[in-house]
Amino acid sequence: MTRQRNLTYLFIILGLMAVGGPSYGKEVIHRQYGPHVHGVAQLNIAQEGETLVLELQSPAINILGFEHYPTTSKQRELVANAIAILQTAPPLFELPSAAACQLQKADVDTPLIGRSRKLVHADIKARYQFQCHSVNSLNSINVNLFRKFPSIKAINVQMLTDKGQSMTRLTAHRTIIDF
Amino acid sequence: MPLLKLAFKSLWNRRFTALLTLFSIALSVTLLLGVERLRTEARSSFANTISGTDLIVGARSGPIPLLLYSVFRIGDATNNISWQSYQDIIKNRHVAWSIPLSLGDSHKGFRVLGTTPAYFQHYRYGHKQSLVFRQGVPFAGVYDAVLGAEVEAKLHYRLGQKIILAHGAGEVSLFKHSNKPFTVVGILARTGTPVDRTVHVSLKGIEAIHIDWHGGNRPLPGMSMSASAALKQDLTPKTITAFLLGLKSRISAFSVQRYINNYSQEPLLAILPGVALQQLWDMMGIAEKALMAISLLVVLVGLTGMATVILTSLNERRREMAILRSVGARPLQVFLLIMGEAVSLTVLGTILGLVLLYALLWLGQPFIATQFGLFINIDWPSNYEYALLGILFVASLLVSFIPAYRAYRYSLSDGMTIRI
Numbered sequence: 001m002t003r004q005r006n007l008t009y010l011f012i013i014l015g016l017m018a019v020g021g022p023s024y025g026k027e028v029i030h031r032q033y034g035p036h037v038h039g040v041a042q043l044n045i046a047q048e049g050e051t052l053v054l055e056l057q058s059p060a061i062n063i064l065g066f067e068h069y070p071t072t073s074k075q076r077e078l079v080a081n082a083i084a085i086l087q088t089a090p091p092l093f094e095l096p097s098a099a100a101c102q103l104q105k106a107d108v109d110t111p112l113i114g115r116s117r118k119l120v121h122a123d124i125k126a127r128y129q130f131q132c133h134s135v136n137s138l139n140s141i142n143v144n145l146f147r148k149f150p151s152i153k154a155i156n157v158q159m160l161t162d163k164g165q166s167m168t169r170l171t172a173h174r175t176i177i178d179f
Numbered sequence: 180m181p182l183l184k185l186a187f188k189s190l191w192n193r194r195f196t197a198l199l200t201l202f203s204i205a206l207s208v209t210l211l212l213g214v215e216r217l218r219t220e221a222r223s224s225f226a227n228t229i230s231g232t233d234l235i236v237g238a239r240s241g242p243i244p245l246l247l248y249s250v251f252r253i254g255d256a257t258n259n260i261s262w263q264s265y266q267d268i269i270k271n272r273h274v275a276w277s278i279p280l281s282l283g284d285s286h287k288g289f290r291v292l293g294t295t296p297a298y299f300q301h302y303r304y305g306h307k308q309s310l311v312f313r314q315g316v317p318f319a320g321v322y323d324a325v326l327g328a329e330v331e332a333k334l335h336y337r338l339g340q341k342i343i344l345a346h347g348a349g350e351v352s353l354f355k356h357s358n359k360p361f362t363v364v365g366i367l368a369r370t371g372t373p374v375d376r377t378v379h380v381s382l383k384g385i386e387a388i389h390i391d392w393h394g395g396n397r398p399l400p401g402m403s404m405s406a407s408a409a410l411k412q413d414l415t416p417k418t419i420t421a422f423l424l425g426l427k428s429r430i431s432a433f434s435v436q437r438y439i440n441n442y443s444q445e446p447l448l449a450i451l452p453g454v455a456l457q458q459l460w461d462m463m464g465i466a467e468k469a470l471m472a473i474s475l476l477v478v479l480v481g482l483t484g485m486a487t488v489i490l491t492s493l494n495e496r497r498r499e500m501a502i503l504r505s506v507g508a509r510p511l512q513v514f515l516l517i518m519g520e521a522v523s524l525t526v527l528g529t530i531l532g533l534v535l536l537y538a539l540l541w542l543g544q545p546f547i548a549t550q551f552g553l554f555i556n557i558d559w560p561s562n563y564e565y566a567l568l569g570i571l572f573v574a575s576l577l578v579s580f581i582p583a584y585r586a587y588r589y590s591l592s593d594g595m596t597i598r599i
Contacts, residue, residue: 034440044433053430158454160429164230165453 036121038062039153041145043170045177046160052101052130052138054093056086060112060122062151069117082124083108085148089128092144098137101130135162139179146172182512186519189499193492200488201528207481208532208571211474212564213539218467219563220555222460225251228372229423229452231303233432236260236268236439237421239446242455243462249280249421250452252290252373256282259418264445269424271438273431276301278423281385281416284344284356289330291344291378293385293416299325301425304372314338315365318381321410324361325379328369329548336363344378344388356388359406371554383414390414424449478571482578485524489517489582493589500590514587521579522572529568533560 041058060067063082070076086092086108095101110124132138145152155170157177168177190197229250237245238258247253269277278301281293292298299310299317315338318325326336336342340363346354361380369375390412391404404412426432432451439449500513508516537557544555560568 046430046432048428048430051430055433158433158451160233160432160451160453165451167454167457 036123039151041152041155043143043155043157045141045157047132047135047138047162050131050133050135052095052132052135054089054128054130054141056126056128056145058124058149058152060110060124063124063149064112065151067112067122068120069122070112079110079112083110083113086124086126089130092148093128094142094144095130095132096137096140098134099139100133101138102132103128104131105129141177141179143170143175143177146170146175182515183519183523186516187523189496189516190520190523196488196492197524200485200524201531203484204481204525204528205531205535207474207478208529208568209535209539210477211567211571212532212536212560214470214474215564215567216536216540216555218470219561221553224371224553224555225456225459227305229304231301231307231425232423232452233426233429234424234436234439234449235421235452235455236424236447236449239448242448242450243459245421245448245450246452246455246459248282249423250373252282252377256420259420260422260447261418261445262416264442264447265419265422267444268439268442268447269422271435273426273428273435274424275427276425278302279382279416279419280421280423281382281418282420284346284385284388286330286342286344286378287334289327289333289376289378290373291380291385293380293382293419295382298379302374302423304370304374308370310370310374311368313366313368315363318364318379318384320362320364321381321383321387321414322359322361322406323364323381323384325365325367326363327367327375327377327379329375330378331366336366338363338366342378344380346392359388359409371556375554376548382416382419386414386416387412478574481528482525482571482575485521485575486578486581489521489579490585493517493582493586496586497589497593500586501593504590504593508590510587510590513590514583517583517586518576518579521575521582525572525575529571 036059038059038061041056041062044053044055044057046053046055063086064075064078066075066078070079087106089103089106106126106128108124108126111122112124143155145155150172153171157168157170159166159168159177159179161179163179170177235245235249237249238256238260240257244254244257248256265277265279268274276297278294278298282290284291284293296317296319299312302310304310312325313328315325324342330336341360342363343360344356346356361384367374387406387409390409424435426435436449436451439447503513503516504510540555540557544557547553547555
């Protein structure tokens with residue numbers, strides 16, 4: 001009995017599918033977003049040979065206090081200031097002087113200085129590339145972001161170094177990354 | 180020394196209760212060290228399983244499930260990923276090598292892994308060690324198989340032997356791919372990782388044994404395709420379970436990871452294996468701490484039990500004390516006698532506990548390896564374990580102070596005459 005009923009359901013479902021369900025498979029996914037947690041920033045560290053790259057990504061609200069398109073001159077000033085602060089890496093990331101690291105490149109990027117005004121949950125990204133002449137002395141990084149931007153409560157750190165992959169979490173009380 | 184001897188003899192006189200106390204201390208030591216051992220061994224076993232791989236890519240789920248099913252063969256994939264996406268991604272200019280993984284079949288309880296010869300070339304475990312062939316060569320033909328060390332040890336296969344793969348990963352499989360036997364062409368040296376428990380075949384082999392299966396159903400009678408006929412078909416797989424990526428430089432790992440995670444044709448997930456492993460530890464950390472706390476409490480219970488047993492025995496032993504006093508023992512010596520008793524109980528209990536622990540490890544090792552894919556090394560106790568035992572010893576001294584002091588008071592007040 002039940003089997004017959006199940007079969008009936010099956011046919012109904014098959015019929016419905018044939019008539020016009022959404023056509024999966026052909027459609028390409030365009031609606032996807034990365035994580036965005038207020039108060040939390042992400043820091044990626046990669047080292048290979050003498051090259052050290054730091055990538056910081058944070059919701060703009062942690063750094064500016066807002067994350068919509070700047071509309072007033074004060075907001076535009078805030079954005080410009082934040083970019084200027086982020087562009088000077090050495091006070092933000094203290095590297096051991098014995099490692100002899102030199103900043104080669106610093107790029108700060110955010111849609112807040114872009115064209116599109118339709119922004120929700122905008123991020124600020126910064127990328128720093130260093131060259132460290134004695135990599136063996138590179139054993140820790142002190143991150144000063146918490147003092148500069150008190151809205152950042154935690155930083156999730158991912159590290160790829162000669163020693164392998166690892167992760168750690170920094171807070172205002174724990175600002176040193178050990179290699 | 181004569182005190183210890185005396186303590187021991189006195190204990191022997193009360194051997195039944197003493198034995199029970201000894202046993203409870205031994206069990207608590209076994210538990211304490213066992214928990215510690217499992218924790219550290221599980222960690223090192225996990226950490227040593229994969230190295231040198233920059234990214235693992237699978238269907239979008241979570242980093243931990245992906246890590247578990249792709250590398251440790253624990254659990255199953257939520258989805259497969261298409262061959263086309265795989266081909267697309269490995270064309271990325273940062274990619275140095277890739278290893279496709281196709282799971283889902285089994286052989287007598289061992290997982291079958293479909294892959295390419297790149298696996299034997301690029302897969303690294305422990306401290307970037309590569310896989311070594313103890314016998315034979317990597318697979319070249321469609322129906323060739325390479326066995327892990329444990330598979331060979333358990334099933335006693337030789338090179339050239341024909342084996343039949345079973346559909347699905349269950350222990351008992353109803354459907355077998357019996358019309359397409361595989362030939363053992365290589366046997367890997369032991370690695371202490373899940374690789375040992377894997378039967379490796381080519382991706383084409385996996386495709387060939389399923390070519391006459393339609394929609395996940397086995398072929399109807401008379402519809403199955405022979406092994407040689409399948410070879411003439413296009414054996415490019417349509418899907419794989421996951422793949423490992425090696426990059427030219429790890430600097431590009433984050434950008435390649437982003438590229439894959441934002442890949443719009445298919446929801447994929449790229450994870451950094453080392454980072455995912457640490458996430459797993461962070462998650463298990465709480466359980467580990469709870470287990471550790473419980474085993475510490477059990478030790479405390481064991482020691483308290485010992486103190487209780489000695490305390491209750493004191494009343495019955497006032498005569499013994501009086502005799503000792505009459506032959507010239509000072510109250511301090513009575514104190515040390517009770518201490519000596521507790522110390523001998525703890526030391527013997529610890530030794531018995533260690534014996535029990537190693538017996539359990541030795542017995543449990545194959546079971547843990549088959550059930551959880553974890554390899555527990557049987558090593559001498561670590562420094563940390565010695566430290567734990569040291570703490571246990573000190574704690575037993577402190578606890579035994581109570582009955583010893585009590586005995587000391589008794590012997591002072593009683594002297595050589597007992598007033599009961």
